[in-house]
Amino acid sequence: MLIDTHLHIIDRLALRYPWLSGEPDLDHDFLYETYAAEARRCGITTVLHMEVDVDPAAMQAETDHVAGIAKREGSLIAGAIVSCRPEEEGFAAYLERQKADPFVKGFRRVLHVVPDDVSEGALFRENIRRIGGSGLTFDLCTLPHQAGRVTALVDLAPDVQFVLDHCGVPDIRSDAFEPWKAGVAEIARRPNVICKISGVVAYADAETWTAETLRPYIEHVIASFGWDRVVWGSDWPVCTRGGGLSTWVAATHAVLSSSSEAERSKLLYANAQRLWSL
Template sequence: MIVDTHLHVIDQTALGYPWLDGVPPLNRNFSYDDYAREARRVGIEATLHMEVDVAEDQIEAETAHVGDLAEQPDSLIIGAIAACRPESEGFAAYLERQQANPLVKGFRRVLHVMPDELSESELFRGNIARLSGTRFTFDLCVLPRQLPKAMALTDLAPDVQFILDHCGVPDIKGDATEPWRTHMAEIAKRPNVAAKISGVVAYADPESWTVETLRPWVEHTVNCFGWDRVVWGSDWPVCTLGGGLSTWVGATQVLFAGASETERAKLYSGNARRIWGLGR
């Protein structure tokens, strides 16, 4: 059974997603019910909702919306990675409010579509350091060339668990192994960073990728981080750009067919349960 650490629900009747105007294939509703129906069929038993970069004034409304979905009978949602703005003076107060909400397991600030200097400001870095001593993780979504910026953030708070999304966002379609390969090995030297095996089907050629296309990128990630520091994510509905949820789960099973049962159990659920303290 699988714990999915990266589900996005898109509900344009409830929230605004400015970035979707630039991604027509995703610019519609993707409901929790549609996800859950397919997820149960492929062995997903629980999921963490990942923030969807809603309009800034709706960040807390998104968390409340996810909370409503989590309260549905037999909901798969058992936690949320909430959006945040570490570059904001209001971050400290926001952090304090989230500490009262057990649904929130961590935070993410999307960086791969933002200027590099965003994460380099004194305010941003000081606010990341505020996560020290809390239960919260921080997801890093950065381009390969930005991985040194991510390393700088992880070094600021060595007791905070960071999660590197999407195998470091490699350009699989362009076969750009460097600087991705070298930077992945370097960031993996930080014991407070784990890697998320997710997203890769969206970075490959949607018409021609196969399991063997993905294998070197996924295997390098696992080899760098080791079996105790990898988790699995669907990145639904972004994975629909590369075949969909069932296709990605099937590809995952082939990719890791040669791993031991213990190794697969860590990747599919055990590490996620440990990192986020998940009860089920």
């Protein structure tokens, strides 16, 4: 059993994605049907959709679009982590609408595509604190140099369950283990953060990486957070930069091969089931 907590659907007929113009390898349609056919072969049984930084005016439209796919017979999609703008005045009302929708499991605002001081704004932090007690999570998509800002934000909102995406986005291609290692360990000291082991093949050299290349990064995350605070995600289609979904699933199983069945089950599905009531 495998729960994928990080699927992106890109449908350019349905939604606008302004950032895609600068990413030619992703500036294509990556539709649910394509993903699902491969996911089932990999043993993936349940999926959370992750927002794809659509045009801000279309944030609700993205959620509605994915919810429509989830309603199809046999769909793997069980919920969504939706886009948000905590730095804006309208967030409080937006939060209340999302809390009323059981399909919505959490929020994300990608922080490495905006100035660092966005997460330091008083309104941003006040709105993040509003999430506390809602049962909704907040995904942190940041770069290693932002670890200090991550811990500052997390410490200001102890009642919010944060999720650190993509192992904290290590630069595996450049073998930049430090200071990423120290930053992840410091973030992991906060009990209200879990870490998503998702799509790190995209940060390795596409031509040369092996499971052993990824092993020290994945094992450091597990050692820092513990087996009860890690979940798995594909980051499809971004993972196609490093070999694709099937390759990433195989590498995950290779790295985890020496762990116990109980440990693997926590990372591969049980923690996600508990965290998002899947």
